[in-house]
Amino acid sequence: NAGVTQTPKFRVLKTGQSMTLLCAQDMNHEYMYWYRQDPGMGLRLIHYSVGEGTTAKGEVPDGYNVSRLKKQNFLLGLESAAPSQTSVYFCASKRTGGNEQFFGPGTRLTVL
Amino acid sequence: AQRVTQPEKLLSVFKGAPVELKCNYSYSGSPELFWYVQYSRQRLQLLLRHISRESIKGFTADLNKGETSFHLKKPFAQEEDSAMYYCALKETSGSRLTFGEGTQLTVNP
Numbered sequence: 001n002a003g004v005t006q007t008p009k010f011r012v013l014k015t016g017q018s019m020t021l022l023c024a025q026d027m028n029h030e031y032m033y034w035y036r037q038d039p040g041m042g043l044r045l046i047h048y049s050v051g052e053g054t055t056a057k058g059e060v061p062d063g064y065n066v067s068r069l070k071k072q073n074f075l076l077g078l079e080s081a082a083p084s085q086t087s088v089y090f091c092a093s094k095r096t097g098g099n100e101q102f103f104g105p106g107t108r109l110t111v112l
Numbered sequence: 113a114q115r116v117t118q119p120e121k122l123l124s125v126f127k128g129a130p131v132e133l134k135c136n137y138s139y140s141g142s143p144e145l146f147w148y149v150q151y152s153r154q155r156l157q158l159l160l161r162h163i164s165r166e167s168i169k170g171f172t173a174d175l176n177k178g179e180t181s182f183h184l185k186k187p188f189a190q191e192e193d194s195a196m197y198y199c200a201l202k203e204t205s206g207s208r209l210t211f212g213e214g215t216q217l218t219v220n221p
Contacts, residue, residue: 004155031207033208033209035211040121040213040214041213042116042118042198042211042212042213042214043156043198043211043214044211045208045209045210048207048208050207058208059210090155090156092156094207099144099146099161099163099202100158100161101158101209103155103156103157104155105155106155
């Protein structure tokens with residue numbers, strides 16, 4: 001079991017560019033989450049999904065879009081990157097009825 | 113809306129000393145509280161949850177509803193405890209976690 005994987009590990013973008021971050025999990029979990037981690041601010045929820053084909057906004061959704069076309073994948077898109085989106089992005093998943101979220105290794109994104 | 117506060121961004125102790133990482137929360141319902149830990153170059157992982165009332169790696173945390181706190185304690189810190197610690201709250205009904213700001217613990221030799 002690979003658990004939760006994230007692609008890519010690192011990325012540098014210029015302001016205005018777009019990109020997609022991929023999260024994949026092989027644990028057959030229903031729930032998936034995208035967070036951003038910033039110094040002094042902890043982890044903040046961007047978007048989440050309670051099942052295939054469903055998505056919902058979290059605490060800081062502006063500037064991001066997500067899709068959950070397949071149960072095992074949760075994609076995070078930045079349509080027009082801004083320097084304020086420089087952060088470390090974490091994906092997590094959870095099974096129905098469980099309390100523990102399982103995290104991926106993170107993606108470090110820098111927007112110049 | 114719920115909120116989790118960790119008042120200490122940085123905490124430094126010597127090996128063998130007691131350590132307490134503070135966590136306070138605000139939530140109108142009955143919350144579930146967790147501590148997650150992130151060791152250097154590793155992914156975030158669950159350390160313990162209040163409903164289990166367990167001790168993991170020598171750490172314990174008691175939910176104090178009167179003081180709305182869930183402080184993490186260890187009587188004798190070890191160098192391998194150095195990590196970033198996050199307190200998190202889950203609503204009674206729901207799947208979302210609200211994280212605190214995190215506390216970077218450094219245990220000096």
